[in-house]
Amino acid sequence: MRPIATTRAATGTATGKLAVWWVLASEVVIFGGLLASYVMFRLGHPEWADAAAVTNTHIGAFNTWVLLTSSLTAVLAHQAAERGDGRKAAKFLYFTIGGAAVFILVKTYEWWYEISHGYTITSNGFWAFYYTAAGLHAFHVIAGAVIMAFVARDAARGRELHRVELIGIYWHFVDIVWIFLFPLLYIAK
Amino acid sequence: MVEPAVDLTHGEAHDDHADHGPQGWLKYLWSTDHKVIAMQYMFTGMFMALVGGFMAYVFRMQLAFPGINVPGFGAVSPGEYNALVTNHGTIMIFWVAMPVLLAAFGNYLIPLMIGADDMVFPKINRLSFQVFFVSTIVILASLFVEGGGFAGAWTAYPPLSADSTYNLTDLGSTLWVIGVGLEFVAFLLGGINFITTLMNSRAPGMRAFDVPIVVWMIVVASILFMLSVGPLLAGAIMLIFDQTLGTGFFDPGMGGDPILWQHLFWFFGHPEVYVVLLPAMGVVVEIITTFARKKLFAYRTVIFTIVATGVLSFFVWAHHQFIAGIDPRMANIFTITTLLISVPIAELCFIYIATLYGGSIRLTTPMLWALAFVAEFLIGGVTGIFLGAAGADIYFHDTYFVLAHFHYTFFPIAIIGTFAAFTYWFPKMFGKMMDERLGKIHFWLTIIPFNMIFIPLFVLGMGGQHRRIYNYDQFPDLAGGVFQDMRELATWSLLIMLAAQFIFFYNCWKTARSGPRASKNPWKANSLEWTTESPPPHGNWHHLRMPVVYRGPYEYSVPDREDDYWPQNEPDGAPLQVVDDDTGEQGR
Numbered sequence: 001m002r003p004i005a006t007t008r009a010a011t012g013t014a015t016g017k018l019a020v021w022w023v024l025a026s027e028v029v030i031f032g033g034l035l036a037s038y039v040m041f042r043l044g045h046p047e048w049a050d051a052a053a054v055t056n057t058h059i060g061a062f063n064t065w066v067l068l069t070s071s072l073t074a075v076l077a078h079q080a081a082e083r084g085d086g087r088k089a090a091k092f093l094y095f096t097i098g099g100a101a102v103f104i105l106v107k108t109y110e111w112w113y114e115i116s117h118g119y120t121i122t123s124n125g126f127w128a129f130y131y132t133a134a135g136l137h138a139f140h141v142i143a144g145a146v147i148m149a150f151v152a153r154d155a156a157r158g159r160e161l162h163r164v165e166l167i168g169i170y171w172h173f174v175d176i177v178w179i180f181l182f183p184l185l186y187i188a189k
Numbered sequence: 190m191v192e193p194a195v196d197l198t199h200g201e202a203h204d205d206h207a208d209h210g211p212q213g214w215l216k217y218l219w220s221t222d223h224k225v226i227a228m229q230y231m232f233t234g235m236f237m238a239l240v241g242g243f244m245a246y247v248f249r250m251q252l253a254f255p256g257i258n259v260p261g262f263g264a265v266s267p268g269e270y271n272a273l274v275t276n277h278g279t280i281m282i283f284w285v286a287m288p289v290l291l292a293a294f295g296n297y298l299i300p301l302m303i304g305a306d307d308m309v310f311p312k313i314n315r316l317s318f319q320v321f322f323v324s325t326i327v328i329l330a331s332l333f334v335e336g337g338g339f340a341g342a343w344t345a346y347p348p349l350s351a352d353s354t355y356n357l358t359d360l361g362s363t364l365w366v367i368g369v370g371l372e373f374v375a376f377l378l379g380g381i382n383f384i385t386t387l388m389n390s391r392a393p394g395m396r397a398f399d400v401p402i403v404v405w406m407i408v409v410a411s412i413l414f415m416l417s418v419g420p421l422l423a424g425a426i427m428l429i430f431d432q433t434l435g436t437g438f439f440d441p442g443m444g445g446d447p448i449l450w451q452h453l454f455w456f457f458g459h460p461e462v463y464v465v466l467l468p469a470m471g472v473v474v475e476i477i478t479t480f481a482r483k484k485l486f487a488y489r490t491v492i493f494t495i496v497a498t499g500v501l502s503f504f505v506w507a508h509h510q511f512i513a514g515i516d517p518r519m520a521n522i523f524t525i526t527t528l529l530i531s532v533p534i535a536e537l538c539f540i541y542i543a544t545l546y547g548g549s550i551r552l553t554t555p556m557l558w559a560l561a562f563v564a565e566f567l568i569g570g571v572t573g574i575f576l577g578a579a580g581a582d583i584y585f586h587d588t589y590f591v592l593a594h595f596h597y598t599f600f601p602i603a604i605i606g607t608f609a610a611f612t613y614w615f616p617k618m619f620g621k622m623m624d625e626r627l628g629k630i631h632f633w634l635t636i637i638p639f640n641m642i643f644i645p646l647f648v649l650g651m652g653g654q655h656r657r658i659y660n661y662d663q664f665p666d667l668a669g670g671v672f673q674d675m676r677e678l679a680t681w682s683l684l685i686m687l688a689a690q691f692i693f694f695y696n697c698w699k700t701a702r703s704g705p706r707a708s709k710n711p712w713k714a715n716s717l718e719w720t721t722e723s724p725p726p727h728g729n730w731h732h733l734r735m736p737v738v739y740r741g742p743y744e745y746s747v748p749d750r751e752d753d754y755w756p757q758n759e760p761d762g763a764p765l766q767v768v769d770d771d772t773g774e775q776g777r
Contacts, residue, residue: 015385029418
């Protein structure tokens with residue numbers, strides 16, 4: 001049986017939601033440290049713009065659109081879960097997972113193209129940050145999609161519907177990290 | 190989605206809980222009980238303290254008697270010496286101070302002190318220990334791989350740490366980074382659990398300012414850890430890529446910057462001091478109020494002070510880098526913030542002294558440890574002023590003065606604070622009373638040698654003895670005379686201090702065998718953990734009689750009361766609680 005501690009809510013906010021926000025707080029400083037380092041370097045190395053010019057802004061923009069759309073379906077899943085419609089929530093979550101899959105496939109193509117043209121992680125500082133930051137982000141996309149699959153499976157059977165909102169909050173965070181990465185790595189030439 | 194606060198029906202099955210699932214060792218390994226996990230953290234931490242202490246013994250022997258065949262180790266090569274000092278530092282901070290003070294006591298005390306039966310995420314709690322255990326294996330394994338353990342100092346500055354042609358420990362340095370990274374993940378999981386448990390699972394009636402200070406301290410420490418460790422985790426990824434893939438994040442030859450690592454490391458490293466300091470400071474509050482039989486002076490000021498300390502601790506990191514080539518204007522700013530942060534910490538010390546003033550002080554073993562903490566940490570704090578001021582630090586940097594200062598802060602935290610907490614809560618944790626006489630002998634035989642180790646090192650540092658030197662015989666102006674005498678004094682003192690720890694283990698063994706049984710509340714303290722059995726059962730209280738809180742935890746010697754303490758769960762104006770000592774039933 002679940003401990004009594006897990007059923008209390010002295011703040012009035014469910015414990016799961018509090019925990020997700022604290023997870024995000026700890027993630028913000030991880031990406032914050034990485035991106036702050038990148039920005040400091042970039043300011044001191046104007047020549048990195050030459051490397052940044054190689055990145056494909058159109059593909060990056062397409063991936064931004066894919067992620068934003070997947071966030072929309074995550075919100076729709078939450079809306080369905082609020083109404084108690086687990087099957088519909090699961091369906092929207094599967095759409096979101098589909099978005100994640102498209103994002104990763106596009107990313108794979110991008111990296112394959114760049115690596116095969118000789119731009120690897122050891123080429124210079126820009127590419128080191130490019131692959132590290134985007135790689136860490138992609139790792140979060142994959143992890144989020146896997147957890148979302150479990151949440152969706154439960155939701156389809158009408159169980160643990162409150163988790164739909166929690167994974168949604170996480171998914172928006174993954175989205176927002178990309179909103180920072182896209183201009184820093186693609187647009188700033 | 191908020192579930193009902195008290196669900197009496199589901200409590201029915203609660204008592205049977207312990208009977209389900211795997212049995213024996215497996216049951217222990219897979220337990221989600223916060224007290225079991227606390228013990229796992231504690232005993233792992235204590236084992237690692239022995240490992241770290243053994244390392245200190247080996248390299249102190251080498252320093253005092255260069256080239257000696259160290260009993261139990263053999264002759265120390267320069268590479269081994271570097272690996273020993275590196276891993277001594279790493280293990281004592283990340284595998285002793287953090288798991289024992291933060292994880293073990295956090296796990297043990299938070300649910301008991303806020304009147305909950307467990308953490309809010311028991312399974313994540315278990316996962317936290319399991320990740321930590323894997324990290325322990327990784328760091329221990331790194332000592333035995335080809336080339337030996339990582340030998341680039343515990344701060345792991347590149348390029349020494351990033352390039353194996355410099356540190357000569359190719360696999361050891363990568364395993365070191367992986368071990369430390371896993372350890373961080375374990376404490377992030379644990380920290381989120383601590384924070385949310387305090388926020389949401391307090392007993393009915395317990396307001397924010399009714400929470401015992403030690404719980405506040407552990408939770409504020411967890412928040413500091415969470416907000417400071419992220420950049421270093423990012424840095425650890427960069428360092429591993431530099432080591433294994435050949436990127437150049439920290440390599441100036443490839444457009445990188447080695448100072449970047451120092452910023453990322455100390456942005457975490459300085460708040461980390463407060464991450465381990467605050468739990469020890471909190472332990473001291475619980476002990477001095479109990480044994481001075483006096484209300485804590487300025488409860489709310491303590492809370493605001495630790496929050497101020499926490500905020501300030503994010504703006505002092507560059508005082509570790511005054512000679513690293515940072516802008517002198519930046520050194521000015523960081524000097525000011527560093528001197529500022531001594532204000533809240535001094536304030537805490539004054540609050541403790543004000544709490545003691547006029548109390549009826551009982552010098553039990555835990556009280557001795559708590560008082561020693563304040564006295565010894567004060568020396569560490571005051572010598573920190575010298576190092577925080579850029580002008581003085583330029584001369585003291587990388588001498589034994591820094592090393593002695595550091596140990597005057599961390600030894601009180603990690604060793605004195607731990608012994609204070611351990612002896613104070615021992616009756617609750619194991620249901621037996623420790624031997625006071627042996628406890629006091631152990632106390633004096635630890636405290637006196639501790640000062641005799643590190644006071645000579647202050648003097649050596651002021652005399653110009655540089656750190657990170659394997660054999661002082663090769664430096665004519667440091668080799669002989671009074672320098673050598675003081676190095677030998679420090680080493681002999683260390684041997685006495687290490688030997689004295691056997692008294693502690695003997696005391697534990699003797700108490701476990703034949704110690705007198707502890708009652709529910711042997712120290713007559715107020716907080717909630719003393720209202721349940723010693724040791725507490727699974728679930729801490731009977732599920733239908735979970736405690737309800739009526740007041741703060743420091744109501745000692747309240748006028749017009751017969752007792753000089755007033756448990757938090759006792760209703761106002763009620764007569765003394767009727768408790769049947771055999772069954773633990775409370776007549777309410």
